[in-house]
Amino acid sequence: MDAVSIIGMVSIIISGITIAVGSVGPALGEGRALSQALMAIAQQPDESATITRTLFVGLAMVESTAIYCFVISLILIFANPFWDYVIKLGGG
Amino acid sequence: MEITTDHIIFWEWEFIHINATLVYSWGVMTLLVVGSWLVSRRLSSGTKMSRWQNLLEVLVTMIQDQIREASRQEPRHYLPFIGTLFLFILVSNIIDVIPGVSAPTSSLSTTAALASCVFVAVPVFGIAQQGLRAYLAHYTKPSLLMLPFNIIGELSRTIALAIRLFGNMMSGSLIVAILLSLAPLFFPVLVQAFGLLIGVIQAYVFSILALVYIASGQRVKQHELEEALNEDISPEDQDLHENIN
Numbered sequence: 001m002d003a004v005s006i007i008g009m010v011s012i013i014i015s016g017i018t019i020a021v022g023s024v025g026p027a028l029g030e031g032r033a034l035s036q037a038l039m040a041i042a043q044q045p046d047e048s049a050t051i052t053r054t055l056f057v058g059l060a061m062v063e064s065t066a067i068y069c070f071v072i073s074l075i076l077i078f079a080n081p082f083w084d085y086v087i088k089l090g091g092g
Numbered sequence: 093m094e095i096t097t098d099h100i101i102f103w104e105w106e107f108i109h110i111n112a113t114l115v116y117s118w119g120v121m122t123l124l125v126v127g128s129w130l131v132s133r134r135l136s137s138g139t140k141m142s143r144w145q146n147l148l149e150v151l152v153t154m155i156q157d158q159i160r161e162a163s164r165q166e167p168r169h170y171l172p173f174i175g176t177l178f179l180f181i182l183v184s185n186i187i188d189v190i191p192g193v194s195a196p197t198s199s200l201s202t203t204a205a206l207a208s209c210v211f212v213a214v215p216v217f218g219i220a221q222q223g224l225r226a227y228l229a230h231y232t233k234p235s236l237l238m239l240p241f242n243i244i245g246e247l248s249r250t251i252a253l254a255i256r257l258f259g260n261m262m263s264g265s266l267i268v269a270i271l272l273s274l275a276p277l278f279f280p281v282l283v284q285a286f287g288l289l290i291g292v293i294q295a296y297v298f299s300i301l302a303l304v305y306i307a308s309g310q311r312v313k314q315h316e317l318e319e320a321l322n323e324d325i326s327p328e329d330q331d332l333h334e335n336i337n
Binding site for chain 2: 015050053056057060061063064067068069074
């Protein structure tokens with residue numbers, strides 16, 4: 001197996017693993033944060049505006065870890081620097 | 093498949109490339125500036141006003157209320173910067189639904205520029221409020237050992253701001269593009285509508301986070317806090333309170 005196909009195979013496998021592992025943690029954390037926020041709104045309906053705002057900001061911050069994994073898996077598939085380097089070496 | 097709009101080049105001369113990101117962000121800037129200029133030509137202070145003035149007033153009071161509640165300070169100093177960030181990102185995210193137009197925020201260059209603005213604004217607001225020496229001293233709190241960690245935190249949260257907005261906007265358009273090849277009939281419309289919601293939430297989150305970062309670089313004075321909170325109570329309510337007391 002030559003270098004190009006090894007790099008392609010490893011990139012695709014790792015990008016799948018990246019998005020799989022990277023989405024599990026944030027999903028668990030967001031579910032937990034959401035359930036706590038619902039409980040807080042049920043106990044204090046007057047404070048629902050503050051709770052909702054804090055929840056949105058917090059969810060966006062938690063979600064950004066999943067977004068990092070997504071960006072990295074996209075880079076591995078669509079804009080892989082090692083792949084470009086090997087192809088340039090082989091072509092030149 | 094393109095994951096950035098920087099490669100779509102409309103016009104180039106030697107080393108100057110006018111790409112799609114630039115063109116669309118200029119478009120958003122023109123839309124905002126010319127729109128609000130046209131509206132603010134004929135402002136009225138009476139009860140009769142044009143519907144566009146009403147729209148701008150609703151926007152400005154909403155942003156003011158959000159800043160007051162989130163930072164617990166007077167919104168006067170923050171309103172121009174935070175309001176501009178919010179409106180620019182909001183309009184940039186929303187024009188993504190126009191066919192043929194891509195959101196300038198789905199390019200890392202735009203979001204990195206916006207995050208750099210926040211990175212510069214934090215020390216500028218901090219030094220303006222409490223002076224150079226006091227601002228620099230707050231990096232060594234609680235002890236001198238924390239100095240490198242504070243600096244790393246400052247840098248990493250800037251990068252996080254940029255990547256968060258970029259990732260959310262880019263993933264929205266990319267998922268629609270992938271779905272168009274899988275199930276082109278009805279499903280992409282739903283995902284596009286969901287992308288609109290994500291765009292509005294991300295604009296809100298970006299400006300709230302910028303506000304939180306700026307406010308954390310400042311020392312809150314106790315009397316300002318009380319003033320800001322008292323403004324929520326209207327004068328009639330205060331009379332009522334005094335009568336009860």
